[in-house]
Amino acid sequence: MLRYTVKRLLQLAVALLGLSLLLFAWFKALPGGPENRMLPDNATDQQREALRQALGLDEPIWSQYGEFLSRMVHLDFGTSLSSGRPIGTELAERLPATIELSMWAIVIAVGIGIPLGYLAARRRGTWLDFGAVAGSLVGICIPVFFLAAMLKVVFAQELGWLPTTFRLSPGLTYTEITGLRVLDGLLTGEFDVVWDAARHLMLPAIALASIPLAVIVRITRASVLEVVGEDYVRTADAKGLKQTTIRGRHIMKNAMLPIVTVIGLLLGSLFAGAVLTESVFAFGGIGSFVYQATTERDYPALMGFILVIAVSYVVLNLIVDLSYGFLDPRVRVRK
């Protein structure tokens, strides 16, 4: 297991190096530089050139890449061109928001998706099955910004139950510990923060959960259907085992493997989904930061973001792979 983990981490290092090279080359190949967004529209060509020179954008690409690598080795992401702040700080400040949002989204997606997929499979052909399949199709197809707008119109504007923007009501006193606001509120006993943060999370989390939820329903349904048809389930049934035992030990545990794999992949894509969701809900996480960095050609910020995402994606999938060993003894034996 240890050797396997080390091997995977080494693969990660190589993958990151390749990725950074690719990204660097790609960014530099794009026409138009960040100086055009950093200066007012009427800045003179001389002022733009001065800025390119000051930022080292006029140096050869290889020397720029070398400088970038040496900074990375020192875990220095550099300075954001649009905000003038260290990118490490920017990411650290905004990451908790995205993690909190993604966690809620995945909890919603898993919490509803797996039971719903299971029920759809067990009651195949009923209205419930049909509803779940059709609903998940809609969930996959519906654009997040459209869903977000609909949610806002219904729950915020018409019913007035939930806010449309921000992570907390502005002006609310809040003590930061982990940056996950619901958790912090529980830890410090600021229950108004817990309630307020939860209310603010509701709509963006639902919007972000829509696609993963739909995928999980479908995968669970398909996986359960396959397992239910297996001989060992029939045998267990014939032995007269309790339904809960059959469901837990024989069906779900075996059906979980593909579901866990998909959840691992979905976790990564949640970060990408968060870019849009956070912008639409002004949620102040990493997503809205990247959105801004993209429009402003803030290369260092984008590089930092993509590398962080790449690392977390690989680590998440490593955890998923390791969890196979727990779910499926055959995998364990092979290692």
Added chain:
Amino acid sequence: MRTSRTSPTRRAIGAAASAAIALGLIAACSSERGGEDLNETKPFIFGSPGDPASMDPVFASDGETFRVTRQVFDTLLDHDGTEIVPGLAETWEQNPEGTEWTFNLREGVTFHDGTELNAEAVCQNFDRWHNFTGGYQSPNYTYYYSSFFGGFAENDPEMGIEAESIYAGCEADGLTATISLTEYTANFPGAFTMATTGIVSPASLEQITDDEVVTADDPLPQYTQEAGVLAGTGPYELTEWDHGAQSVTLERYDDFWGETANVKTLIFNTISDENARRQALEAGDIQGYDLVAPADVQPLLDAGFQVPERDVFNILYMAYQQQTAPLDDHDVRAALSHAIDRQRIVDSVLPPGGEVASQFIPPTIDGWSEEVTTYDYDPELATQMLADAGQEDLSIEVCYPTDVTRPYMPAPKDIFDIIAADLEAVGVTVEATPISWVDYIPATRSGDCPMYLLGWTGDFTDAYNFLGTWFSTETTEWGFDEPEIFDGLAAAAAEPDPEVRTQMWADLNVTIMDQLPGLPISSSPPSIAFAANVEPMEVSPLTQEDFSELSFASE
């Protein structure tokens, strides 16, 4: 283990729910009180389109920073509408050459840290900026300072600034500060109104060393990113900048020299998405926001929201790049100008308050001339003129930006579509060239676009801030060489007498519109919206709203 944990959690959730209900009741009670109570208890939340960059205004060049810092740091002079009025200086005068600017400061002004304002404090600020070194000189940090004053005490060769500084020192005598320049430019007195020259407390400056930014890609010093170090004299003081929540909180400064602010707590919270800003206002999450999409103005008004109209202070134009044949032919440029129905653009794309532009400055600025040639919409004349010029089958490339809206140019594609349709109607074949914004400026600057849409929103009230941007010398973006215009502009820019200068600008506007380097299309006010229960401040054409004026309305 797991089960034993659930019950406290459940209890906690129960407690949270009851606490929330109690809070809700309190909130419900307070909302029934009058406006004055609300001013004290309820924060005013404004949805800003973007994050500010620095709480030290000298390092910023963006409107979102200035929106916040204007409330905190006063400038020597100020704008009322488009007129320059006293700020920290109660009166001011210039010598005839425009090289000596004397400011008589208000008495009894204190900074938020208790320090008294005097001329010494003003000079310390100007001297500090003049003596910036290293990365502090980079245009991404001190763009405006170097634009106004040319350069620094010692220009750092790494920062690419070559011009010599025109700052020749500041003399302090009690409450009288005299700033000297080696030569006059029409950036003055405008520069003294710019938020970037906001005056910071000398006691704050003592805590700063100005040696942290060595290269242009060093980050700004930490103090520019938080509350607590810099004190100004404005109606609000900065109390918190929460980067994660993208919000800046200001509290009323009770010893403000003017009328103290109505609302005690003011919060600027970033909502970058245009629709999200509108929805947040509609849902009551915020009480106001800026840059309302033109299409949203009427629905907001119908729903009872307030959208006060700003005066116009920008110009959208379509440039004719004269190195591209046949745009070097004046008759062709005139024909194309007659072909375009600018009123339709104003009526169908721009927000209420927009108007057709007749020249390259908005009518709110001194030097706007009634005598310019106007090139009214006349498609028949346009067809005829094109025929006379032998250009019946003219085919031309027109560029527009794709992924951006600017205050002077909401919905570039819609504007382009109208222009293209009008040009096609007089027999011109239009090649549409959409370009993303970051590439757009370089493309238009280098002369790659024969015709293109662009514009400018003014920083301060002088025609130089508009005309000087475009016509001071021969450039590839316009592609014409007209010494009469260049020399006229240089002369006006160096004329220290405001009245003489105004006349020179007016004459120059006539000359420019005869030459017709481009067609000025429109001026349009960026819209700002407020909730129904707010009494908004007076809105400013320069988007320099004073938030201390606004209040919650009593119900």
